[in-house]
Amino acid sequence: MAASDFFLQRQLDALMAKAVNQDDQLWVKTDQHPVKRLEQLARHYNGHIRQRAVLRLGYMHQSSSLPALIERANDWAAPVRTAARQSIRRYITLQDAVVLVNCLPDFYRLLNGERDDHQRLVDEVIQFLSLPQNRPRLLDGVCIADKNIARIATQVLIEQQLFPPEIIFQQVSQQQDCMVRLMAAKAVLSHCAAVTTGRMQELLRDSYPPIKQLALHYVINQKAEVSLPLLHLLLLDRNELVRKRAARLLDAGGLSPTEYYLSVFNDSSRRVAERSLALLGLDEQKYPPVEELALKSLDSQQPGMYRAALRVIVWHQQQEAREILLEAISCPSPVIGRMACRQFIKLKLFLLPGELQPVLDTHPSADRQRLCLALASSLNLWDSLIFLLNNAAIFEKSLTQQAISGWKVRANRSGNQPDARQKRELLVLLDHCSDDLFRGKDYLQKLLSS
Numbered sequence: 001m002a003a004s005d006f007f008l009q010r011q012l013d014a015l016m017a018k019a020v021n022q023d024d025q026l027w028v029k030t031d032q033h034p035v036k037r038l039e040q041l042a043r044h045y046n047g048h049i050r051q052r053a054v055l056r057l058g059y060m061h062q063s064s065s066l067p068a069l070i071e072r073a074n075d076w077a078a079p080v081r082t083a084a085r086q087s088i089r090r091y092i093t094l095q096d097a098v099v100l101v102n103c104l105p106d107f108y109r110l111l112n113g114e115r116d117d118h119q120r121l122v123d124e125v126i127q128f129l130s131l132p133q134n135r136p137r138l139l140d141g142v143c144i145a146d147k148n149i150a151r152i153a154t155q156v157l158i159e160q161q162l163f164p165p166e167i168i169f170q171q172v173s174q175q176q177d178c179m180v181r182l183m184a185a186k187a188v189l190s191h192c193a194a195v196t197t198g199r200m201q202e203l204l205r206d207s208y209p210p211i212k213q214l215a216l217h218y219v220i221n222q223k224a225e226v227s228l229p230l231l232h233l234l235l236l237d238r239n240e241l242v243r244k245r246a247a248r249l250l251d252a253g254g255l256s257p258t259e260y261y262l263s264v265f266n267d268s269s270r271r272v273a274e275r276s277l278a279l280l281g282l283d284e285q286k287y288p289p290v291e292e293l294a295l296k297s298l299d300s301q302q303p304g305m306y307r308a309a310l311r312v313i314v315w316h317q318q319q320e321a322r323e324i325l326l327e328a329i330s331c332p333s334p335v336i337g338r339m340a341c342r343q344f345i346k347l348k349l350f351l352l353p354g355e356l357q358p359v360l361d362t363h364p365s366a367d368r369q370r371l372c373l374a375l376a377s378s379l380n381l382w383d384s385l386i387f388l389l390n391n392a393a394i395f396e397k398s399l400t401q402q403a404i405s406g407w408k409v410r411a412n413r414s415g416n417q418p419d420a421r422q423k424r425e426l427l428v429l430l431d432h433c434s435d436d437l438f439r440g441k442d443y444l445q446k447l448l449s450s
Helices: 005-017 034-041 047-060 063-072 078-091 094-102 104-110 120-129 135-141 147-159 164-170 180-187 197-202 209-221 226-236 242-253 255-263 272-284 290-297 303-329 335-348 354-363 368-379 381-390 397-412 422-430 441-449
Strands: none
Touching: 005 147, 034 063, 047 078, 047 120, 063 078, 063 094, 063 104, 063 197, 094 104, 094 135, 094 147, 094 180, 094 197, 120 135, 135 164, 135 209, 147 164, 164 180, 180 197, 180 209, 197 209, 197 226, 197 255, 209 242, 226 242, 226 255, 226 290, 242 255, 242 422, 255 272, 272 290, 272 303, 290 303, 303 422, 335 368, 354 368, 354 381, 354 397, 368 397, 381 397, 381 422, 397 441, 422 441
């Protein structure tokens, strides 16, 4: 132990011996783990203790302590911040390059701190990692499973131009994080010399839509060639913008996207997902009979095709699609029911009192109950309360209470008065309603009785 380290330890022991500094919540004495003890003391409320703990951590030079030191670099006490920076600089060594790479997110979070200007410290770390002997460690960082480390490592490699874009692209090709792949794709596409046929195919086959969009944008601007099978694959992509750009390329080559979409849609041997995407593609290409095709597809027993057809019909008919949406809400598939419910609310369509109850009676599942509660706001103000109270025994109590709270907010903003039928039904329902379900029901009963 160095003399200065021993002196710091003596000071810490003297400070912690005082009763005023003994905080059982923050300091747990662990003689077997002195590093952990110092990390705890680095968060002590006494700044003198924090300062000495930070300095001692720097002398002990344990890689696991670096995040704690970076945290103290933004301490509210200036002497502690200075001590933390001093200890952090002890880690700027060749042996600790991997540790610095793993702590890059912590360093970048410092830049958001307002207690001091941390740019100089962060720049020192980046410049050190940018040295030729440390660049391989930074390149390895883009493959780390932690997406925050991988993203910042990729950002540093690209901004500092430490490796050619094609090397970075090759390194991140197996990275699971889509944002890392997107950064590498932008770097490659910004250097035309790095764009090869193989790399372009890899970009166009990526699972992340923005990467495919970016690659197609490059192909359109540079008038590059894409193989016909790959274009056909992109025409059936799940992303609308990818489909449109692929159709634009196919059309520029003298081929009709509409004909390809029709061939896929009419081919019963193709997968349902492909045929449903072909229907959406026909709509995007403004194929005149597409609405008729969509109406016929509503008879399909496949949820994917039904959803695509419903999307096309709603886009063309808007509020006239009310009856179709109401039927779709009653569909056994919960996915279609949720989609129809969202569209119903989005279009601000109205509901009649007798139209919502059959939906709940037909499918009284928990998922359908939530849909009916969401649709209750489309009913008349007082009919929606009748619906909620009438089905209070079916719905979960917490969901009913939440819906009634929303109804009260709606009622306070409305001047709509109940008619005689609504008054009669509400008075009967409120008599059987518990106070914890509808707080303030007595006031409403008096109002309805007057």
